[in-house]
Amino acid sequence: MTVALPASRIADPAQAPALRWGVLGPGRIAEAFATSLRAHTRQVLAAVGSRNAARGAVFAERHGIPAVHGAYEDLVADPAVDVVYIATPNPFHARCALLAIEAGKHVVVEKPFAMDADEAQRVAEAAASRGVFAMEAMWPRFLxxxxxxxxxxxxxxxxxxxxxxxxxxxxxxxxxxxxxxxxxxxxxxxxxxxxxxxxxxxxxxxxxxxxxxxxxxxxxxxxxxxxxxxxxxxxxxxxxxxxxxxxxxxxxxxxxxxxxxxxxxxxxxxxxxxxxxxxxxxxxxxxxxxxxxxHRPEDALCFEAAEAARQIADGRTESPLxxxxxxxxxxxxxxxxxxxxxx
Ligand SMILES: NC(=O)c1ccc[n+]([C@@H]2O[C@H](COP(=O)([O-])OP(=O)(O)OC[C@H]3O[C@@H](n4cnc5c(N)ncnc54)[C@H](OP(=O)(O)O)[C@@H]3O)[C@@H](O)[C@H]2O)c1
Known part of the structure; x- marks a missing residue:
């Protein structure tokens, strides 16, 4: 006896509706995320926010991003951004997510979503009360x-x-x-x-x-x-x-x-x-x-972005995945x- 293995039902990330992304914290994982979006999706990298505008400009140049902000507050206020990808070190996830949510932006937050459950709960409640989408960037879930x-x-x-x-x-x-x-x-x-x-x-x-x-x-x-x-x-x-x-x-x-x-x-x-x-x-x-x-994160992170884009375009505030x-x-x-x- 053999079990017949089903086909994946996950859609091609290239088919997801194009959203305008703001990258907050242009470090190592943000580099892989931006590379993945450019290679495999129609998502638009609209802006980058760094604590250091010169560092942000180097990232923007590499990925063809039109807007650079030298403060996270300015990135989340940018009207050309629909959704903010938060890629700062762990202790800053919740603070950055709340900043973006208060500015009315959807958020995709790197793992771990926060430092502890109480912090995570506060972000979830803030997103619910502002009516914006929030999701942990737990990328294996979307593969x-x-x-x-x-x-x-x-x-x-x-x-x-x-x-x-x-x-x-x-x-x-x-x-x-x-x-x-x-x-x-x-x-x-x-x-x-x-x-x-x-x-x-x-x-x-x-x-x-x-x-x-x-x-x-x-x-x-x-x-x-x-x-x-x-x-x-x-x-x-x-x-x-x-x-x-x-x-x-x-x-x-x-x-x-x-x-x-x-x-x-x-x-x-x-x-x-x-x-x-x-x-x-x-x-x-x-x-x-x-x-x-x-086989590489650069070929895989696009799936989480595509999932967020589909859910946001459908007016949902969470991913069922x-x-x-x-x-x-x-x-x-x-x-x-x-x-x-x-x-
Ligand atoms: N999904 C994955 O496979 C994966 C892989 C690796 C890491 N991660 C997660 O992604 C997050 C970032 O990891 P990373 O490896 O990309 O880190 P990283 O290379 O150090 O980049 C983090 C970025 O956050 C910003 N930042 C803000 N406050 C900071 C501070 N006090 N100290 C240092 N940087 C600060 C910096 O950008 P600016 O100063 O330019 O604003 C920095 O470039 C972590 O939460 C990690 O768990 C996920």
């Missing part, structure tokens, strides 16, 4: 591969789900000046990498989409700068479904993910956040594999992990 996983799990092809296991570790040379190692810039494995794991567990376990885990267990260690270096997490969700997650800044890990059900196993081939392939193996049956074309309530719940789980790790 064709993820839609195949969504359909396989939704159809019950591997039976009742019991466990998710996933790891995400990268080696970063210790550098106290890097935001990853700096507590003041929200550094640490958990918020930078671990958020992908908890988000995947929330997505794949189903139950976590509707309720926070019943139990959160975690152990970890710190870097010399005092941010979490590596963390092991066990989540127990509805119906005693488990997630086993591991993240580290100190070693490269396989970055694969497995979802185990009563009737089979779904493997998300590395890296699970940008799957090269998915294999579904029913117990006692033959494996079926489907491969995917996106990454609802704000789930983003807040994921933040609450991360809060619980941090509480387990201690002060």
């Amino acid at each position: 064709p591969a993820t839609d195949v996983i969504r359909q396989v799990l939704g159809a019950g092809s591997i039976g009742d789900i019991h466990a998710v296991s996933a790891d995400l570790g990268e080696y970063f040379a210790p550098d106290p000046t890097s935001r990853l190692f700096d507590p003041a810039l929200g550094g640490g494995a958990l918020l930078d990498l671990g958020v992908y794991l908890v988000s995947f567990a929330s997505f794949a376990l189903g139950g976590l989409e509707r309720a926070a885990p019943e139990r959160v267990i975690a152990a970890g260690s710190l870097t010399e700068t005092g941010v979490d270096a590596q963390v092991s997490i066990v989540l127990q969700g509805e119906g005693h479904r488990h997630a086993h997650l591991f993240t580290t800044l100190e070693a490269r890990t396989p970055t694969s993910a497995f979802v185990t059900g009563t009737r089979g196993v779904l493997e998300v081939h590395a890296p699970f956040y940008l799957p090269s392939a998915i294999t579904v193996t029913p117990h006692g049956g033959d494996a079926a594999t489907v491969r995917f074309a996106q 990454m609802p704000l309530a789930e983003t807040v719940r994921i933040m609450r789980t991360l809060d619980a992990v941090r509480a387990e790790l201690g002060p």
